[in-house]
Amino acid sequence: MISFQNTTVKYPLGNKALDRVSFDIEENEFVYLVGPSGAGKTTILKLILNEIQPTEGSITIDDMEISSKKFKSVTKLRQNIGIVFQDFKILPEANVFENVAVSMRIKGFSSATINSEVNNALKTTGIQDKKEMFPAQLSAGEIQRVAIARAIVGNRPIILADEPTGNLDPKTTWEIMRIFKFLEKTKTIIFATHNTDIVNSMKRRVIVVQNGRIKKDMKKGGYEL
Ligand SMILES: Nc1ncnc2c1ncn2[C@@H]1O[C@H](COP(=O)(O)OP(=O)(O)OP(=O)(O)O)[C@@H](O)[C@H]1O
Ligand SMILES: [Mg+2]
Known part of the structure; x- marks a missing residue:
């Protein structure tokens, strides 16, 4: 491959x-x-x-x-391709949901599609309950879960x-x-x-x-x- x-x-x-x-x-x-x-x-x-x-x-x-x-x-x-870095590269001014949604927003997906895909990705990485929180309110491990959700959102192989x-x-x-x-x-x-x-x-x-x-x-x- x-x-x-x-x-x-x-x-x-x-x-x-x-x-x-x-x-x-x-x-x-x-x-x-x-x-x-x-x-x-x-x-x-x-x-x-x-x-x-x-x-x-x-x-x-x-x-x-x-x-x-x-x-x-x-x-x-x-x-x-989804990428996950050591230093997370999360947007500090956006909440968890929006950090994961950003690539789908740029691509112009509908709100309903974004909602379901982002929630799926957050569920997979176990951070769904923190989706309204901002990066400053999260631990390093939680931020890395957000970064992984962002990497997989939209079914990247x-x-x-x-x-x-x-x-x-x-x-x-x-x-x-x-x-x-x-x-x-x-x-x-x-x-x-x-x-x-x-x-x-x-x-x-x-x-x-x-x-x-x-x-x-x-x-x-x-x-x-
Ligand atoms: N933009 C660049 N310009 C010039 N040399 C570079 C550049 N980026 C990396 N290098 C050099 O290429 C080599 C490989 O770097 P690379 O970043 O791929 O290593 P790495 O295995 O990821 O290291 P680390 O474990 O420290 O992240 C190194 O010698 C590095 O100095
Ligand atoms: Mg390296």
């Missing part, structure tokens, strides 16, 4: 951030991206979002080459998570992982993390990136990081 073929990225003012990276991710697969700081994890996620283009090689999603110069459907591509538990305590981290465990049944999830406790206990495929290269690509289970 998501395929990197010899993908190389050289940022204008830097060395190679990725060097001939190749992998295939199947539909509904859950994959960890791990590796030291600066390894290239976020760069991989930015390529999938078409935020940056590779210097060499290609990226295809559902047989569409998004790295091609001819690719013009960036808006449509992003409608299929792909979720990219960049260190989504980085600012959370261990208990809250596991609550958030329980949500990802539910989501993986119906979504393709790429989960970049430094948290070896998560990777070692919720065992899934692990792609280890180091110095812009894939060091290991390990199938579910049978490893310790």
Whole structure:
């Protein structure tokens, strides 16, 4: 479903951030991206979002080459991808409901559709009872639930998570992982993390990136990081 073929990225003012990276991710697969700081994890996620283009090689999603110069459907591509960051990126002046609704409002969906989709997403992440609250009134774990609801609203099949538990305590981290465990049944999830406790206990495929290269690509289970 998501395929990197010899993908190389050289940022204008830097060395190679990725060097001939190749992998295939199947539909509904859950994959960890791990590796030291600066390894290239976020760069991989930015390529999938078409935020940056590779210097060499290609990226295809559902047989569409998004790295091609001819690719013009960036808006449509992003409608299929939800993103969750370490630092949440929630709008402080909007309440929980509106934070989750924002992309659907921009796309012009009817209020009734927005209502039902947003409520579904909030229910999935367990924050439905706080929908009138503002971010300043919520805990970090609750804010991350809002961010995940925003990422899945409107039935997006792909979720990219960049260190989504980085600012959370261990208990809250596991609550958030329980949500990802539910989501993986119906979504393709790429989960970049430094948290070896998560990777070692919720065992899934692990792609280890180091110095812009894939060091290991390990199938579910049978490893310790
Ligand atoms: N905009 C940029 N311009 C130049 N170099 C960049 C840029 N963004 C990232 N890099 C470099 O590319 C390499 C990979 O960075 P990337 O952000 O992908 O790492 P990462 O694995 O996500 O690290 P972390 O775990 O710290 O988030 C690093 O050497 C980084 O300095
Ligand atoms: Mg990163």
